[in-house]
Amino acid sequence: MTDAAVIGPVVLRLPPDPALSRVLRLAASGVAAMAGFTVDEIDDIKIAVSEVLLALIEHGGEGPIEVEFAIEDHAFIVRGSTPIESFDVEHPDLLLCRTVLTSVCTSHGIELIDQQAQIWAAVTHASIP
Amino acid sequence: MTDMGNYDSLTVENVPGGAIVVHGDIDVAGGPILEAALLRRENEGSVVIDLGDVSFIDSSGLRSLLGASRRARARGTTVVLRHVGAEVLRLLEITGTTSHFSIETSND
Numbered sequence: 608m609t610d611a612a613v614i615g616p617v618v619l620r621l622p623p624d625p626a627l628s629r630v631l632r633l634a635a636s637g638v639a640a641m642a643g644f645t646v647d648e649i650d651d652i653k654i655a656v657s658e659v660l661l662a663l664i665e666h667g668g669e670g671p672i673e674v675e676f677a678i679e680d681h682a683f684i685v686r687g688s689t690p691i692e693s694f695d696v697e698h699p700d701l702l703l704c705r706t707v708l709t710s711v712c713t714s715h716g717i718e719l720i721d722q723q724a725q726i727w728a729a730v731t732h733a734s735i736p
Numbered sequence: 737m738t739d740m741g742n743y744d745s746l747t748v749e750n751v752p753g754g755a756i757v758v759h760g761d762i763d764v765a766g767g768p769i770l771e772a773a774l775l776r777r778e779n780e781g782s783v784v785i786d787l788g789d790v791s792f793i794d795s796s797g798l799r800s801l802l803g804a805s806r807r808a809r810a811r812g813t814t815v816v817l818r819h820v821g822a823e824v825l826r827l828l829e830i831t832g833t834t835s836h837f838s839i840e841t842s843n844d
Binding site: 625626628629632650653654657658660661664665700703704706707710711 | 745761763764765768792794795796798799823827830831832
């Protein structure tokens with residue numbers, strides 16, 4: 608196990624295919640385990656990664672989705688983006704997603720920047736002093 | 737037992753006269769499979785969903801369950817969630833949606 612303060616970024620580029628959600632969670636689990644995150648923290652990371660991909664698939668377009676995992680300052684950070692012309696960051700369907708992210712993450716954001724839907728979430732490694 | 741749908745990460749079974757039994761992950765891929773199974777079952781009467789073999793759920797899965805709950809309430813009934821494990825229970829609790837269901841945990 609690597610108890611590292613910095614790992615990655617690990618960047619994945621994937622089509623907006625729901626079947627890849629499980630693959631993405633497995634990859635995120637691996638990165639988090641390398642960094643010494645606990646089982647409970649990894650469960651939170653899996654939910655966060657799933658919510659990020661869900662929002663990008665359901666509210667994005669047909670274009671590719673880029674997802675980045677990184678360990679920075681003892682936090683697991685997932686950043687997802689996809690090209691889109693318009694993106695309603697206040698869409699009611701995103702309310703449940705935001706509620707979940709607020710509960711399992713230290714911080715998160717859902718934004719439209721330069722015609723890119725961008726969603727990020729961070730889960731802090733609590734056992735690091 | 738009637739197989740109601742398959743997906744790499746989710747399988748849904750309809751036990752005649754019994755529960756809808758869900759196996760696997762209820763995520764953006766599995767949520768629509770569960771939704772379709774629930775809609776078919778609701779035409780037959782009450783809805784009991786066995787989640788004892790669900791290893792993961794996100795808000796897309798929760799939306800399917802909440803949709804079933806709304807429709808059940810409109811019919812004057814309640815959706816029963818059976819063998820609810822820690823992962824599912826946690827998502828219900830953090831979203832404040834436990835009251836939408838009749839819940840039987842894995843320990844019941």
